[in-house]
Amino acid sequence: MIHVENLAKRFGSIAAVDNISFDVEAGEVVGLLGPNGAGKSTTMRILTGAMPPTEGIVQVAGHDVATTPLEVKARVGYLPEVPPLYPEMKVRNYLRFVAELKRVPRKERAGRVDSALARCWLEERADQPIEQLSKGYKQRVGLAQAILHDPDLLILDEPTSGLDPRQIIEVRQLIRDLAGDHTVVLSSHILSEIAASVERIIVINQGRVVAADSVDRLAQRFSGGEHVTAQVRGDVDALRRMLPNVAGVASATVVDDPEAGVWRCDLVAEPDIDIRAGAAASIVKAGFELVGMSRSEMGLEEIFLRLTEQGTNDHAKSDNQAA
Amino acid sequence: MKFFRGAWPICKRELHSYFVSPVAYALTAIFWLAEGVFFVSILGFWAAQGRNADARAQEFGADGNLLNVPAMVAGAFLDVTVLMLLFIIPIIAMGLLSEEKRRGTMELLLTSPVANGGILLGKFLGAYIFLLFMLAPTYSFQFVMAHYGANEPGIFATGYIGIALMAAAMLAATLWVSSVTKNQIVAAFGGYGVLMVFWFIDAPANLLPSVWQDTVRWMSLNEHFGDFRVGVLSLRDFNFYFWFALMFLFLTHTALGSIRWRGVRSS
Numbered sequence: 116m117i118h119v120e121n122l123a124k125r126f127g128s129i130a131a132v133d134n135i136s137f138d139v140e141a142g143e144v145v146g147l148l149g150p151n152g153a154g155k156s157t158t159m160r161i162l163t164g165a166m167p168p169t170e171g172i173v174q175v176a177g178h179d180v181a182t183t184p185l186e187v188k189a190r191v192g193y194l195p196e197v198p199p200l201y202p203e204m205k206v207r208n209y210l211r212f213v214a215e216l217k218r219v220p221r222k223e224r225a226g227r228v229d230s231a232l233a234r235c236w237l238e239e240r241a242d243q244p245i246e247q248l249s250k251g252y253k254q255r256v257g258l259a260q261a262i263l264h265d266p267d268l269l270i271l272d273e274p275t276s277g278l279d280p281r282q283i284i285e286v287r288q289l290i291r292d293l294a295g296d297h298t299v300v301l302s303s304h305i306l307s308e309i310a311a312s313v314e315r316i317i318v319i320n321q322g323r324v325v326a327a328d329s330v331d332r333l334a335q336r337f338s339g340g341e342h343v344t345a346q347v348r349g350d351v352d353a354l355r356r357m358l359p360n361v362a363g364v365a366s367a368t369v370v371d372d373p374e375a376g377v378w379r380c381d382l383v384a385e386p387d388i389d390i391r392a393g394a395a396a397s398i399v400k401a402g403f404e405l406v407g408m409s410r411s412e413m414g415l416e417e418i419f420l421r422l423t424e425q426g427t428n429d430h431a432k433s434d435n436q437a438a
Numbered sequence: 439m440k441f442f443r444g445a446w447p448i449c450k451r452e453l454h455s456y457f458v459s460p461v462a463y464a465l466t467a468i469f470w471l472a473e474g475v476f477f478v479s480i481l482g483f484w485a486a487q488g489r490n491a492d493a494r495a496q497e498f499g500a501d502g503n504l505l506n507v508p509a510m511v512a513g514a515f516l517d518v519t520v521l522m523l524l525f526i527i528p529i530i531a532m533g534l535l536s537e538e539k540r541r542g543t544m545e546l547l548l549t550s551p552v553a554n555g556g557i558l559l560g561k562f563l564g565a566y567i568f569l570l571f572m573l574a575p576t577y578s579f580q581f582v583m584a585h586y587g588a589n590e591p592g593i594f595a596t597g598y599i600g601i602a603l604m605a606a607a608m609l610a611a612t613l614w615v616s617s618v619t620k621n622q623i624v625a626a627f628g629g630y631g632v633l634m635v636f637w638f639i640d641a642p643a644n645l646l647p648s649v650w651q652d653t654v655r656w657m658s659l660n661e662h663f664g665d666f667r668v669g670v671l672s673l674r675d676f677n678f679y680f681w682f683a684l685m686f687l688f689l690t691h692t693a694l695g696s697i698r699w700r701g702v703r704s705s
Contacts, residue, residue, distance in 0.1 A: 199545045204454070208454075
């Protein structure tokens with residue numbers, strides 16, 4: 116569906132995007148991840164056909180964005196970071212206007228508007244002016260606008276930014292519903308957001324792709340083995356001596372005791388080994404009380420930090436100092 | 439037409455936004471009220487002048503009607519209307535493109551199959567039609583004069599053709615200002631600035647070397663209205679307003695191209 120090859124976009128001497136390549140298959144849900152200013156929005160805007168690239172090939176459904184932008188625009192629905200709404204218009208009138216702009220044939224317009232209203236749960240608000248809607252509803256109107264002309268590809272820039280948790284869940288659900296018939300590319304700098312909605316992530320930093328893979332595989336790649344956290348009651352010195360000897364444990368550290376007498380231990384498994392059962396048995400057998408145990412997968416936060424470390428060390432340092 | 443693709447829906451939406459905007463209603467109300475007040479006082483003033491002139495003439499034994507009162511009233515009223523336009527047009531035009539940029543709706547236009555020419559024409563026409571809607575009722579003021587038995591329909595007709603042409607030229611200039619900023623207040627004051635420059639550009643004409651005098655006079659928005667207000671239609675004046683408007687529409691088209699290339703944020 117999307118083919119991006121050596122894409123670069125420069126504004127004067129500043130390179131917003133510097134040599135990006137990736138592909139997205141039809142029906143995929145892909146997340147663009149990266150710190151603020153990494154080039155996500157620029158990449159997305161180029162994908163919509165709104166902005167020509169400086170260099171490189173960008174194709175959407177086989178159409179080049181630079182030479183046939185109209186073909187691309189007809190196939191792409193785009194929700195910018197700020198939903199493009201006219202506050203004084205009523206929701207239905209606004210969607211009618213968008214339908215006309217997107218050149219939906221006159222006969223189909225009313226039907227398309229109704230179905231977009233229905234899909235985004237906006238029917239009750241259809242005749243209300245947009246300025247009276249809450250932020251969550253405005254976001255839905257933005258989504259309705261993006262799906263109105265039934266595009267093959269949906270590009271959503273920060274679709275949940277600024278929403279409250281309930282609205283985030285609603286919008287996420289909506290995106291998941293839409294994902295069935297559309298290819299979706301969404302961006303976010305909120306990691307849990309990406310993890311909840313997408314199958315594959317493309318991490319962009321400083322205008323370059325630094326990683327592109329599924330969330331699970333990225334986690335595996337960077338964590339090495341599995342992490343297990345155990346809460347154990349007992350003598351801490353004996354615990355420290357005993358834990359490294361458990362079969363399959365690569366390293367073990369006793370972190371702290373958040374509840375008095377119950378120690379939190381961090382165990383790292385050797386690659387591809389599930390140590391939970393073995394470790395539990397060993398701990399109990401050695402006379403300790405096992406209070407709890409859980410597997411902690413490496414968080415996206417951590418992957419994100421590692422992938423974007425390069426070149427942003429200065430920021431990291433100053434952040435640390437501030438903390 | 440490909441070059442103007444998307445103009446019609448944009449024009450309709452723009453018009454609609456004027457008709458739901460309290461600012462536009464307030465502006466229209468003030469305009470109509472002020473025009474009415476001006477017309478009545480102009481009429482009163484020239485009627486008195488006319489009576490004085492007739493009385494003076496009779497003292498010397500001549501017949502009355504030395505002063506063409508309807509022509510004086512029409513001319514003065516057209517001048518006032520044009521001055522009002524100078525104040526109103528920057529307000530009408532200030533948000534045309536700057537608000538699209540600030541609200542992020544420019545993004546919608548740029549990602550839709552709409553040509554720059556379509557955005558340009560839609561915006562221009564939307565605002566222009568609204569302006570004509572504001573101006574139309576004031577055209578009927580001449581019937582007040584007709585009621586009292588004296589009218590100059592010819593001067594009103596050419597005058598309003600001139601007003602329509604000058605309004606288009608002014609609107610094009612202020613539309614361009616609106617395309618280079620994100621802030622509509624800046625756009626309004628910038629619009630006043632540009633219009634003032636082309637309004638007063640001929641003021642120092644007499645101080646310039648004679649080769650320049652005709653040029654600066656030709657460049658003045660105000661100077662070209664002189665013929666229309668006395669009932670004359672001339673191609674020279676028509677050409678000026680036409681090319682003036684076209685030049686600023688072209689500049690706006692260029693600005694839109696630049697927005698497309700660089701994105702809204704950098705402006």
